[in-house]
Amino acid sequence: MKPGLARWTRWGSLLLVLVLLASLAVQVLRPGATRAPIVIGLLLARSGQALPQDAPLAAATRRVVAELNASGGLLGRPVQLLEEDTQGDARRAASAAQRLIREQGAVALFGCGSAECRDAVRPVVEGLGHLLFYPLAHEGLSISPHIVYTGALPNQQVLPALSWAMERFGPRVFVSAVGDVEGERLRQVLQEFVRLRGGQWTGAVVVAPGQRDFEPAILAAQRARPDVVVSLLRGTAHRQWVDQSLAMQLGGVPLLALRAREADLRGQDGGRMREQFTAWSYLSAPAGEPPGTGSDDEAASAALAVQLWAAAVRDGGSVRTDAVAAHVLLQSVPGPQGVAALDARSRHLWRALRIAQVAPDGGLDEVAHWPRYIRPEPWPSFRSVDAWRALLASPQRGAP
Secondary structure, eight states, X not given: OOHHHHHXXXXXXXXXXXXHHHHHHHHHHSTTOOOOOEEEEEEEOSSSTTHHHHHHHHHHHHHHHHHHHHTTOBTTBOEEEEEEEOTTOHHHXXXXXXXXXXXXXXXXXXXXXXXXXXXXHHHHHHHHTOOEEEOSOOOOSOOOTTEEEOSOOGGGTHHHHHHHHHHHHOSEEEEEEESSHHHHHHHHHHHHHHHHTTOEEEEEEEEOTTOOOOHHHHHHHHHHOOSEEEEOOOHHHHHHHHHHHHHTTOTTSOEEESSOOHHHHHSTTTTOSTTEEEEESOOSSBTTSOOXXXXXXXXXXXXXXXXXXXXXXXXHTOOOXXXXXXXXXXXXXXXXXXXXXXXTTTTEEOBOOEEEEEOTTSOEEEEEEOSSOBOOOSSOTTSOHHHHHHHHHSGGGGOO
16 A cells, blocks of 8 residues: 555544544533433342341432432432342342442442341452442341441440430349340340449340240249340231230330330230330431331431442542442431441441330330430440450350
């Protein structure tokens, strides 16, 4: 080829490339142009026994995603929420997490309706360098740089609430807990706390997940003659504990329900138990007023998880995991519990605390609140981290 012809051919090719790039830019920047969505994943039950507990978390997550898209999305792109039905099974959740990240391109995961689910998904997000936003109140005693925790730790809810109850009702404590990961670990924390605070640990019952007959457990509580019973039961299990306690004349002992949500407290048991209390950062509606939109503290925490992620994306200008992980620790967003801000050391929220009594109409009468936000402590400070690990690893860990 002659030199002049070759030169004109190169210039022609370059001009063609420039025209194509300009056309692509016009299409991308044109008002109304469609850009690839930002994909995030949701790991919650959409069927099975876990559905009633997970449904409020899913609804709160969907609402925030819809609000983001209604306001233009993030970085000029819509947010697409892909939901996987875990059916309350931890192994399904882990497989779904792999699928969302590897096949669907999810840049962040939200949800998990149990500690078992969280612990199963943890090695997935750690191995793939991704993030999980976990909304439930939980037992603590571990942290991960790949998990952002928006639920309450024991030092932000369970322990101060129990301290309040012991001062008000007496030092003798009895606990009912589910025999799962969270229930067993929390029981250990509570037993150590009561002992070190000078109280009397009168006993505990560990019930199987899905158990509905609590007569033997309630008989054990009656024999223990406690000043206060602490319930770590959720959903139907809590409501049936209340029903059977009333039927067996245990209803006169104050009950501190630390895992039951507002729907459980406002349900059929309502205020029939003379002294039933709960403790959360957020109470959706006081006694005498109609219940709110179905939200509760943990649903609010699920919404805050998406809001914190979105704020980190905007601040860092990227959906990359490393950028979000760094910038999310710098965010604070308004929420129903107050201003939500993460503690960079523990990746948990600072949280308020309110204690309420269940009123006869099923509403919640606030009886105490903490004037300052409580800093998160994943490992309760009355033991060293090594001591906690040794205690949890001991063969007696599951014994009452």
